[in-house]
Amino acid sequence: MGNILEQLISEQLAEVERQFAIYGNGVAAIIPAIELKNKIARSLLKQEPLKVKLGLDPSAPDVHLGHTVVLNKLKQFQENGHTIQLIIGDFTGKIGDPTGKSTVRKQLTNEEVIHNAKTYFEQFSKVLDMEKVELHYNSKWLSELNLEEIIKLSSSITVARLLERNDFSERYSTGKPISLHEFFYPLMQGCDSVELESDIELGGTDQHFNVLMGRHLQEHYGKEKQVVVLLPLLEGLDGVEKMSKSKNNYIGVDDAPNDMYGKTMSITDELIPKYFDLVTDLSLVEKSRIKEELKLGKLHPRDAKMFLARRIVSIYHNEEEAEKAEEAFKAVFQRGSLPNEVPVIKWSGDKELPIVELLVELGLQKSKTEARKMIQNGGIRINEVKVNDIYLQVDTSEEPIIQVGKRKFVKLQIN
Amino acid sequence: MGNILEQLISEQLAEVERQFAIYGNGVAAIIPAIELKNKIARSLLKQEPLKVKLGLDPSAPDVHLGHTVVLNKLKQFQENGHTIQLIIGDFTGKIGDPTGKSTVRKQLTNEEVIHNAKTYFEQFSKVLDMEKVELHYNSKWLSELNLEEIIKLSSSITVARLLERNDFSERYSTGKPISLHEFFYPLMQGCDSVELESDIELGGTDQHFNVLMGRHLQEHYGKEKQVVVLLPLLEGLDGVEKMSKSKNNYIGVDDAPNDMYGKTMSITDELIPKYFDLVTDLSLVEKSRIKEELKLGKLHPRDAKMFLARRIVSIYHNEEEAEKAEEAFKAVFQRGSLPNEVPVIKWSGDKELPIVELLVELGLQKSKTEARKMIQNGGIRINEVKVNDIYLQVDTSEEPIIQVGKRKFVKLQIN
Numbered sequence: 043m044g045n046i047l048e049q050l051i052s053e054q055l056a057e058v059e060r061q062f063a064i065y066g067n068g069v070a071a072i073i074p075a076i077e078l079k080n081k082i083a084r085s086l087l088k089q090e091p092l093k094v095k096l097g098l099d100p101s102a103p104d105v106h107l108g109h110t111v112v113l114n115k116l117k118q119f120q121e122n123g124h125t126i127q128l129i130i131g132d133f134t135g136k137i138g139d140p141t142g143k144s145t146v147r148k149q150l151t152n153e154e155v156i157h158n159a160k161t162y163f164e165q166f167s168k169v170l171d172m173e174k175v176e177l178h179y180n181s182k183w184l185s186e187l188n189l190e191e192i193i194k195l196s197s198s199i200t201v202a203r204l205l206e207r208n209d210f211s212e213r214y215s216t217g218k219p220i221s222l223h224e225f226f227y228p229l230m231q232g233c234d235s236v237e238l239e240s241d242i243e244l245g246g247t248d249q250h251f252n253v254l255m256g257r258h259l260q261e262h263y264g265k266e267k268q269v270v271v272l273l274p275l276l277e278g279l280d281g282v283e284k285m286s287k288s289k290n291n292y293i294g295v296d297d298a299p300n301d302m303y304g305k306t307m308s309i310t311d312e313l314i315p316k317y318f319d320l321v322t323d324l325s326l327v328e329k330s331r332i333k334e335e336l337k338l339g340k341l342h343p344r345d346a347k348m349f350l351a352r353r354i355v356s357i358y359h360n361e362e363e364a365e366k367a368e369e370a371f372k373a374v375f376q377r378g379s380l381p382n383e384v385p386v387i388k389w390s391g392d393k394e395l396p397i398v399e400l401l402v403e404l405g406l407q408k409s410k411t412e413a414r415k416m417i418q419n420g421g422i423r424i425n426e427v428k429v430n431d432i433y434l435q436v437d438t439s440e441e442p443i444i445q446v447g448k449r450k451f452v453k454l455q456i457n
Numbered sequence: 458m459g460n461i462l463e464q465l466i467s468e469q470l471a472e473v474e475r476q477f478a479i480y481g482n483g484v485a486a487i488i489p490a491i492e493l494k495n496k497i498a499r500s501l502l503k504q505e506p507l508k509v510k511l512g513l514d515p516s517a518p519d520v521h522l523g524h525t526v527v528l529n530k531l532k533q534f535q536e537n538g539h540t541i542q543l544i545i546g547d548f549t550g551k552i553g554d555p556t557g558k559s560t561v562r563k564q565l566t567n568e569e570v571i572h573n574a575k576t577y578f579e580q581f582s583k584v585l586d587m588e589k590v591e592l593h594y595n596s597k598w599l600s601e602l603n604l605e606e607i608i609k610l611s612s613s614i615t616v617a618r619l620l621e622r623n624d625f626s627e628r629y630s631t632g633k634p635i636s637l638h639e640f641f642y643p644l645m646q647g648c649d650s651v652e653l654e655s656d657i658e659l660g661g662t663d664q665h666f667n668v669l670m671g672r673h674l675q676e677h678y679g680k681e682k683q684v685v686v687l688l689p690l691l692e693g694l695d696g697v698e699k700m701s702k703s704k705n706n707y708i709g710v711d712d713a714p715n716d717m718y719g720k721t722m723s724i725t726d727e728l729i730p731k732y733f734d735l736v737t738d739l740s741l742v743e744k745s746r747i748k749e750e751l752k753l754g755k756l757h758p759r760d761a762k763m764f765l766a767r768r769i770v771s772i773y774h775n776e777e778e779a780e781k782a783e784e785a786f787k788a789v790f791q792r793g794s795l796p797n798e799v800p801v802i803k804w805s806g807d808k809e810l811p812i813v814e815l816l817v818e819l820g821l822q823k824s825k826t827e828a829r830k831m832i833q834n835g836g837i838r839i840n841e842v843k844v845n846d847i848y849l850q851v852d853t854s855e856e857p858i859i860q861v862g863k864r865k866f867v868k869l870q871i872n
Contacts, residue, residue, distance in 0.1 A: 137605055140612035189602040189641075190552055196637035197555035201616070202629065204637065214617065222611035222619065225637060226604075 046083045058082045064118050065271065067326055068111075068319035070247045073254070073270040081241050081269060085124070092124040095240035095256075095268070097180075097231055098162060100135035100155050101148065105165040106292040107354070108276045108285035111320040112244050113169040115273055119242070126175045128166075129234050130159045133181040134227065141221055155179070165295050168358050183237045184230055195229060198262040199255075204228070207251040228252045232259035240268045247272050248284075276320055280388075280455065281310035290439075290456050299355045303367035306351035308441070308455075311343040314350065322353045389438050390457035397422065397434040404454075406446045421447050461498045473497045479533050480686065482741055483526075483734035485662045488669070488685040496656050496684060500539070507539040510655035510671075510683070512595075512646055513577060515550035515570050516563065520580040521707040522769070523691045523700035526735040527659050528584040530688055534657070541590045543581075544649050545574045548596040549642065556636055570594070580710050583773050584738075598652045599645055610644060613677040614670075619643070622666040643667040647674035655683045662687050663699075691735055695803075695870065696725035705854070705871050710773045717773065718782035721766035723856070723868075726758040729765065737768045804853050805872035812837070812849040819869075821861045836862050 050058065061082050065072070072078050085092050096116060105113075116126050138149025150158070159179075163172055187195075204225050205214050213220050228251060235243060235256030245253040250272060257267045275284045278291025285292045293305045309317060315333045318324065324332075332349070335341035348368060355364035387404055395403075398413040401422070407413035414432050416422055422429040423445035424436065436442065443453045465473065476497050480487070487493050500507050511531060520528075531541050550573075553564025565573070574594075578587055602610075619640050620629050628635050643666060650658060650671030660668040665687060672682045690699045693706025700707045708720045724732060730748045733739065739747075747764070750756035763783060770779035802819055810818075813828040816837070822828035829847045831837055837844045838860040839851065851857065858868045 133604075137608055140609045184604055187604040189548075189599055189607060189645075192604060192607060193552055193638045193641055194555045196641070199637045200634040201620070201625075201637055201640065202632070202634060205616070210616075217617070219615040219617060222614045222616055222640060223608045225616070226608055226611070230604075 046080050046087065049087060050083055054083070054086050057086060061122055064122070064326065065115070067329075068274070068316075069115070069271055070274045071270070071272040073257075073272070077267070078242070078269045078271075092119070092241040093127050093239060094119045094124050095127040095129060095235060095238060095243045097129045097131055097234060097243075097245075098159075100130050100132050100150060100158050104287055104294065105162070105296075106285055106287065106294045107321045108278070108292060110169060110295065111273050111276050112246065113166060114321065114323060115244055115271065117169050117323065120170055120174060126170065127178060127238050127240060128162075128175055129178045129180050129238070130155065130162075131230075132159075132179045133184040134230065136181065140223060168295055178234075178238060180230070180234050180237075184233060187233070195233070195259065195262075198258070199229070228255040229259070232256040235268050236260050236263050236265060239265060241266070242269045242271055244271050244273065246275050248275060274316070274320065276316070277313055279305055279308050280457075281313055293354070295358045297358075299359050299363040299367040300370050302355050302358065303351045303364070303371050306354050307347050307371060308453075309347065311347075314343060314346050317350055318346075322350065323357060324353065384443055384451045384453045386453045386455045388457040389441075389454045391438070393439050394435050394437055397424075397429055397436050398432060400436050400438070401444075401446070404444070404452060406444065406450070406452065416446065461495050461502065464502060465498055469498070469501050472501060476537055479537070479741065480530070482744075483689070483731075484530070484686055485689045486685070486687040488672075488687070492682070493657070493684045493686075507534070507656040508542050508591075508654060509534045509539050510542040510544060510650060510653060510658045512544045512546055512649060512658075512660075513574075515545050515547050515573050516565060519702055519709065520577070520711075521700060521702065521709045522736045523693070523707060525584060525710065526688050526691050527661065528581060529736065529738060530659055530686065532584050532738065535585055535589060541585065542593060542653050542655060543577075543590055544593045544595050544653070545570065545577075546645075547574075547594045548599040549645065551596060555638060583710055593649075593653060595645070595649050595652075599648060602648070610648070610674065610677075613673065614644070643670040644674070647671040650683050651675050651678050651680060654680060656681070657684045657686055659686045659688060661690050663690060689731070689735065691731070692728055694720055694723050695872075696728055708769070712773075714770045714774050714778040714782040715785050717770050718766045718779070718786050721769055722762050722786060723870075724762065726762075729758060729761050732765055733761075737765065738772060739768065799858055799866045799868040801868045801870045803872040804856075804869045806853070808854050809850050809852055812839075812844055812851050813847060815851050815853070816859075816861070819859070819867060821859065821865070821867065831861065 047055065047058070058079055062075075062079055065078065066075070081092055084090070094116060096112060120126055132150070132155040135150040135155055136152070159177070163177075166172060166175075205211055207228070210220055210224075212218075231252045232255035234240075236259050239260075240256065243253045243256050250270075253270045253272070257270060260267050277283065278285035278289055279293070280289070280291045283289045283291055293302055297305070306317075314336060318329050318332055322329070332341065332346060336343065336346055348371075351371075352364045352368055355367050391403060397417065398407075398410045401407040401413040401416070402410055407416060413422075417429050417432045420428055420430075424434075424442045426443070426445065438454050439456060441454050441456060443451060445451050462470065462473070473494055477490075477494055480493065481490070496507055499505070509531060511527060535541055547565070547570040550565040550570055551567070574592070578592075581587060581590075620626055622643070625635055625639075627633075646667045647670035649655075651674050654675075655671065658668045658671050665685075668685045668687070672685060675682050692698065693700035693704055694708070695704070695706045698704045698706055708717055712720070721732075729751060733744050733747055737744070747756065747761060751758065751761055763786075766786075767779045767783055770782050806818060812832065813822075813825045816822040816828040816831070817825055822831060828837075832844050832847045835843055835845075839849075839857045841858070841860070853869050854871060856869050856871060858866060860866050
């Protein structure tokens with residue numbers, strides 16, 4: 043396959059380069075890049091779509107923008123005529139955690155697996171054309187594996203290699219137990235690629251080890267090795283941690299338009315280019331233009347974020363809803379009163395608490411008595427609405443903007 | 458089960474102690490001893506034989522005295538009415554070494570497995586009553602194991618625990634690869650115990666880790682745990698290395714009577730008590746008497762060895778052959794000429810070489826010329842036979858005794 047690029051006419055070569063540029067945009071790594079070019083070339087020559095694989099955890103069907111990084115990449119492959127293989131990891135889902143220690147890996151029933159798969163499907167349909175997607179349940183082949191096959195399979199892998207995986211090596215060196223069965227998870231993921239003869243597997247950079255296992259096992263079974271496309275992990279609203287439900291720093295694809303818009307507006311400025319790259323469907327040209335203008339100061343970060351927020355709402359709802367969300371946001375936050383930069387205070391206290399307590403804890407008032415006075419004088423606003431009730435309970439999970447007097451603003455952020 | 462001993466009448470208690478003393482004689486360890494007593498007690502109370510397991514490697518059916526250490530222990534259990542479970546490890550035998558690197562673990566056909574099992578049977582029948590022995594092929598259950606069961610099984614074992622096994626820890630720490638599939642061998646051995654509900658498993662001290670796995674897995678599956686009886690490894694004729702075919706320091710149970718007798722006579726004096734304990738069928742009382750007399754100098758080591766050699770030949774041939782072998786030995790080695798202690802020279806040179814070269818290399822003659830003269834003068838004997846031919850090729854593997862002149866003796870020993 044090495045010289046396949048030489049067999050192409052110049053138009054095809056240009057097409058290879060065009061696709062390669064799209065797939066390469068915003069990714070953390072392509073392993074190895076030349077093989078991806080060769081595969082695109084072969085697909086053009088033979089008029090055969092490439093098989094692009096993504097494995098899904100059947101126990102966590104709540105999709106947020108962090109997941110859509112990989113979905114958007116899949117969409118690019120789909121738009122160029124390639125076949126998407128979604129694998130529901132139902133085999134491990136049905137086993138659960140055999141040690142019974144992990145609450146994350148709880149055992150799923152058949153009904154739960156199918157329900158979760160359906161939930162994925164609905165959410166993914168906002169990005170992908172699901173009619174063209176192949177759906178596979180890996181129990182189909184994994185439940186058939188017997189000890190002889192497993193021994194042959196595992197003979198191709200050394201214990202030292204498995205212990206190199208970041209989390210394993212850390213646990214081994216600090217004396218935390220690793221159950222033998224945990225070594226099977228990367229192997230099973232690799233088996234899926236062997237079974238489906240995947241050409242490409244996508245995954246976050248935290249999946250590096252596991253997706254490479256597919257390459258290794260395909261080679262062991264004498265098959266063509268898949269190319270691994272690693273995608274960066276998307277930081278959440280806090281700008282630091284990976285977006286995840288447990289960190290409560292996420293934008294869910296099922297979030298209401300106003301929430302989605304408002305949350306997007308709350309990301310840090312540094313993240314704007316990355317969000318454009320990873321969670322919008324804009325063309326490379328448009329993305330480049332925005333990033334360039336931001337860099338040169340031609341585009342204000344606030345305006346860039348508004349554009350970003352509108353795009354995101356458009357994808358997961360529609361243009362009209364996006365516009366409405368923007369109007370609502372403007373009505374609340376931009377009626378000439380709010381400054382462009384509101385200082386943020388991280389909050390890890392109670393979810394709900396009385397306004398006077400909150401003001402004191404945030405250091406915005408010296409005592410509850412003073413806080414009460416300030417409210418009675420009409421000097422406290424939450425999200426620009428004057429607080430009249432001194433017993434008001436504030437829901438901090440809504441991350442309100444609190445205004446004290448005319449010039450002092452603070453935005454709460456859940457920690 | 459803890460208090461089962463309290464349920465016994467004094468006669469039964471005495472019987473428990475009697476059996477326990479027999480099984481404990483000459484062993485390296487019983488893990489744990491109290492459980493063995495409990496099991497014997499239960500077997501007496503319920504009139505049920507204990508199931509005593511020994512696993513066999515289907516690829517190495519040449520039985521030597523090293524193997525009989527464990528066979529003699531099995532025999533003691535059999536003589537007390539317990540059931541012997543012999544497991545032919547045909548499952549791993551048929552897989553062979555999946556990496557193809559090991560010549561020891563070559564893949565066996567069904568015919569080879571059955572042929573080797575038959576060979577074991579014939580050789581074991583010299584020690585055990587094979588009609589009362591249960592024979593099992595572990596492929597029967599191991600080939601039925603699927604991935605789900607294997608994952609559940611391996612969830613009970615940590616990687617760190619497996620890496621504690623001596624050979625694994627050494628290889629891991631020195632960077633030598635351990636294939637993942639190698640972790641399965643102890644597990645499979647353990648599965649055999651689960652399947653057969655073995656009460657006791659025997660093994661050499663080098664099997665320590667593997668036989669304990671049976672205990673562990675039985676517990677994991679909620680079964681009564683087997684007791685592990687570890688037997689010392691028998692040093693071979695060199696007095697240093699474990700007896701093994703590859704070290705050429707073994708006495709085969711199929712050796713001819715004269716060879717068997719002669720080889721036994723060549724063991725070092727220090728080994729005499731151990732050989733009495735481990736490879737004869739004498740009673741505890743007889744063994745004690747011999748060891749005591751040896752210690753007190755009442756029994757000459759040479760005479761003890763002759764008794765030992767005669768016993769061994771009696772077991773694997775018969776009394777008559779044993780007597781003949783003793784006569785033959787005396788005729789050659791004790792016709793008043795050989796001293797009791799012949800100095801030994803370790804030989805790691807050519808297997809066959811000319812007598813003159815050998816004499817020079819051993820430092821028995823200063824030059825080939827002198828060696829030739831000495832032969833022509835009738836001054837050289839090999840195993841008491843005068844050498845007439847100066848071109849004689851000596852087979853060193855027969856470990857001959859070489860005599861130079863009247864008083865100088867040397868015994869070759871293959872290194």
